[in-house]
Amino acid sequence: MLEGLMTGLATAFTFTNILMVIGGCLIGTFIGMLPGLGPMSIIAIMIPVAITIGDPSAALILLAGVYYGAVFGGSTSSILINAPGVASTVATSFDGYPMTRQGKAGKALTVAAISSFAGGTIGAVLLMIFAPALASVALLFHSSEYFALMVVGLSAIAAFAGTGQVTKALLMTFLGLIMATVGEGVLFNAPRFTMGIMDLQSGFGFITLAMALFALPEAIFLVLDPNRSKSADGSDNSEIKDLRITRDEARRITPVIGRQSLQGFFIGVLPGAGATIASFLGYAVERNIASKEEQEQFGKGSVKGIAAPESANNAACTGSFVPLLTLGIPGSGTTAILLGALIALNVSPGPRLMVDEPQIFWAVIISMYLGNLVLLILNLPLIPYIAKVLAVPRNFLIPFILFFTLMGAYIGQNNATELLILVGFGVCATLLRFADYPLAPLLIGFILGPLLENNFSRAMQLYDGVGFIWDRPMTLALLVLAVILVVLPSYRQRRARDRAEGVAEGD
Amino acid sequence: MAIDRWIALVILLICLAYGYAAFFTMDQLLPPIMKQRPIWPSTFPKVLAVGGILLSLSIVLGIEKSPTKKEAADINLANLGEYKVGQALMLLGLMVAYALLLRPLGFLGSTFLFLFVGSFILGERRYVLMAVVSAIAAGFIWYLVDAVLGIFLSPLPAMLNGG
Numbered sequence: 001m002l003e004g005l006m007t008g009l010a011t012a013f014t015f016t017n018i019l020m021v022i023g024g025c026l027i028g029t030f031i032g033m034l035p036g037l038g039p040m041s042i043i044a045i046m047i048p049v050a051i052t053i054g055d056p057s058a059a060l061i062l063l064a065g066v067y068y069g070a071v072f073g074g075s076t077s078s079i080l081i082n083a084p085g086v087a088s089t090v091a092t093s094f095d096g097y098p099m100t101r102q103g104k105a106g107k108a109l110t111v112a113a114i115s116s117f118a119g120g121t122i123g124a125v126l127l128m129i130f131a132p133a134l135a136s137v138a139l140l141f142h143s144s145e146y147f148a149l150m151v152v153g154l155s156a157i158a159a160f161a162g163t164g165q166v167t168k169a170l171l172m173t174f175l176g177l178i179m180a181t182v183g184e185g186v187l188f189n190a191p192r193f194t195m196g197i198m199d200l201q202s203g204f205g206f207i208t209l210a211m212a213l214f215a216l217p218e219a220i221f222l223v224l225d226p227n228r229s230k231s232a233d234g235s236d237n238s239e240i241k242d243l244r245i246t247r248d249e250a251r252r253i254t255p256v257i258g259r260q261s262l263q264g265f266f267i268g269v270l271p272g273a274g275a276t277i278a279s280f281l282g283y284a285v286e287r288n289i290a291s292k293e294e295q296e297q298f299g300k301g302s303v304k305g306i307a308a309p310e311s312a313n314n315a316a317c318t319g320s321f322v323p324l325l326t327l328g329i330p331g332s333g334t335t336a337i338l339l340g341a342l343i344a345l346n347v348s349p350g351p352r353l354m355v356d357e358p359q360i361f362w363a364v365i366i367s368m369y370l371g372n373l374v375l376l377i378l379n380l381p382l383i384p385y386i387a388k389v390l391a392v393p394r395n396f397l398i399p400f401i402l403f404f405t406l407m408g409a410y411i412g413q414n415n416a417t418e419l420l421i422l423v424g425f426g427v428c429a430t431l432l433r434f435a436d437y438p439l440a441p442l443l444i445g446f447i448l449g450p451l452l453e454n455n456f457s458r459a460m461q462l463y464d465g466v467g468f469i470w471d472r473p474m475t476l477a478l479l480v481l482a483v484i485l486v487v488l489p490s491y492r493q494r495r496a497r498d499r500a501e502g503v504a505e506g507d
Numbered sequence: 508m509a510i511d512r513w514i515a516l517v518i519l520l521i522c523l524a525y526g527y528a529a530f531f532t533m534d535q536l537l538p539p540i541m542k543q544r545p546i547w548p549s550t551f552p553k554v555l556a557v558g559g560i561l562l563s564l565s566i567v568l569g570i571e572k573s574p575t576k577k578e579a580a581d582i583n584l585a586n587l588g589e590y591k592v593g594q595a596l597m598l599l600g601l602m603v604a605y606a607l608l609l610r611p612l613g614f615l616g617s618t619f620l621f622l623f624v625g626s627f628i629l630g631e632r633r634y635v636l637m638a639v640v641s642a643i644a645a646g647f648i649w650y651l652v653d654a655v656l657g658i659f660l661s662p663l664p665a666m667l668n669g670g
Contacts, residue, residue: 167570168511171562175518178525178555188548190536193528223598223629224590396640399625402598403618406605411652411660419606423599435511453551460546 004132004354008362011057012370020053020062021367025374028069033077039070040333040440041215045404047207047341048411056345057360061367063338064321068120068371071275071317075112075310080105088275088313091283095298095305102301110245111303112310113380115257119311120372122261123268123318128365130269131354135326138351144459144468148478150452153329155482156270157441159489166489169441172432176445177452179204185453199417206340208409208422209446213439214333215405216426221433222398245303253307256286264312268319270331275313275320282312318368325349325361328451333440336447343447515566522563526556597628613663618645 011017024046031042046066050059074089079096092112099108141149158169182193183203194200260282267278286308287298298305323329328350330336342349347360354361409422429439459468459475470476529552537547601624608617622641631637653660 167562167566171515171518171559171566174522174555174559174562178522178552178559181552181555185548190548192533192548192552193525220595220599223595224592226591393631395626395629395631398598398629399622400644402602402625403621406602406621407648407652410609414659416606416609419609420603423602423606427599431510431514435509435514437511437514456551457546460550461544464545 004358004362005128005366007359008364008366011359011363012061012366016055017058017061017363017367018370020058021065021370022374022378024062024065024067025069025072025371025378028066028071029073029076029375030069032070032073038074038214038218039067040210040337041218041405042066042070043334043337043341044207044210044215045408047210047337047344048408050341051344052411054345056342056347056357057363059341059345060338060347060360060364063341064364064367065371065374067317067334067338068116068314068368068375071313072113072116072375075116076109079108079112079306088279088316089309090276091279091309091313092306094283094309095300095302098299098301099306104301107245107249107303108301108306110380111249111253111306113376114245115253115260115307115310116314117372117376118257119261119264119314120318120375121369122258122311123265123315124365124368124372126262126265126315127318127322127368131322131326131361131365134322135351135354138327139355141351141474142459142472143455143462144472144475145478147452147455147459148475148482149327150329150448150455152478152482152485153323153327153331154441154445154448154452155485157331157444159485165436165438166486168436169438170486172437172439172442173445176442176447177449179209179442180446180449181453185450199415199421204421204446205409205418206344206447208418209425210337210340210443211405211408212422212425213429213443215401215408216422217430217433217439219398219401219405220426220430222394222401226394249303253303256304256307257311260286260308260312261315264315265319267312268316268331269322275316275332278316278319279309279313282308314372321364321368325353325364326351328353330444330447333443336440336444340447512567512569515563519560519563519567522556522559525552526560529553529556594628598625601625601628610661611664614649614660615645615662616664618648 012021027046028039028042031045032039043063043066046063050062053059053062071088075092075096078089078093079100096108096112099105154173155170158166158173180203182200184191184201191201263285264275264278264282267281268275283298283305286304287295290298290304294302294304317334320331320335323331324335324339328339328348330339339349347353347357405422405426406419409418410416432439432442460466462468463471468475469479529549533549533552534542534547537549541547601621605617605621608620612620619641622644623637626637626641649660649662653662
């Protein structure tokens, strides 16, 4: 591990890569503050840029920096104007915005920055410990286990989709898998389902799809509902003073940060759970275990109420890199986009990554420390200026967002048909959003589709049929687990409904 | 019927068409030697088609109960009339126009027009500011993509560029 760490240090501490971290964090923070543009959209927009860089380590470091930056930027807009740019920072606005109204915006942002830093750093340490161990187990896997593992991942994503959403999430996964079969497959040199259209020969572009699924619907929603980008009461909070926190407050939030970093990390590791669930759960847990008078404070501007979701969501972001880097299976929409970017850069994430290209793996981990540090020291003094981004009028902002989604699909393909596909899919995705269909499973299915089919085909060829399912106990066990995961939510649904009623009373 | 079930119906139709292609038309062109292998190009699509049909059917029939609560942050379809649907449609049209004009007009011209008309559709009427912002942005982005990132973007109309 020490050897790997040194390799990572050597790779990460080059001038270009440090520039990538700083640039990524800044871009992420700026764009992440804009309501409606979450990490997924931002990373999708940045991918063409990252791919042009060519060096996989640098590209991944840039994207990872953008990712943390976006999560942090989302908390900034949650706190300042009660407009969470990202679902995972909604919980931050519960206490962050009340603090802003009390004139303590600076303090709230400081608590958020410190908690994010601690969450991210603790997450990176845990990642360093757990990823190599998991990868060495994963090296024993054959294609049939990989196939089963991906099925588990996909069903877990559906299982965590939420109440009443499991069938929809599963259907979206299937739709993504179906879309992935369009075009020329790797195993068979014949085009499938192209309907004779030349532009479909190589399948749908993954960036186009990512833009169409996330960035475009958000932009359309912003157009449809002008209030979406405005603050609740329109007050001007650009004056930010008093960034300091007292010793007493520091003492109170330290255990919260410790607990939530651990909890958040492990939630992040689970496929499908991710930063949003981690932040809500972190908030709920901390409120439940706080003392009576502190419980009163939650929702009215408690520092604990900011520290809990902030450390949890950053730790979860780091945690979500574990399945991505060790198994090559993305647990969330964001890591799915990262996986797509890695494949485009000719890197195949999975257990071999640590053996074949340790410098990439370790450089990413080192960049996590760096990124968190950069966020802390760069953003804290810059917060008042960064907040000015929120003053860009929407009449200018929206055309630019639309333009960047178009550019993302166009650059690298140089094909105007891709843009028409983007608009078409964007409209479909907006309709799906209207009808409450989760879109992340679609993209994850689309990205995992070829990998799933290849491993399935290889196992079928090796065992001359589906015999591999019962011939290999691990495969069978994993597939059974997948079935349990899909069936389980009907129980979870009932429990969640009870719990939701409890939370509603508490609010 | 709620919109999510209508959409499930559409997806069901897509899956049926997909399944038809996978089960009945795809294997006709398969060379005989390939047919001896345990896996055909159509094997995986067949599995997917069956799964997709079953899942969309279960949504159309409303087997899984969905919660009635609506997310506060999302748009409520019931009062669609209150939203700026016209603006959204016009902007989508503008994106299509951009896609069609990008080659004939070149990157600089079409991007300038896109940003200018885009803010116009959204209700901006400070024409000088709009023109300045659009022109600077188009130029700056072209420079960034073409010169800094090294991706070729045809800046001028096709006929001035020699194709």
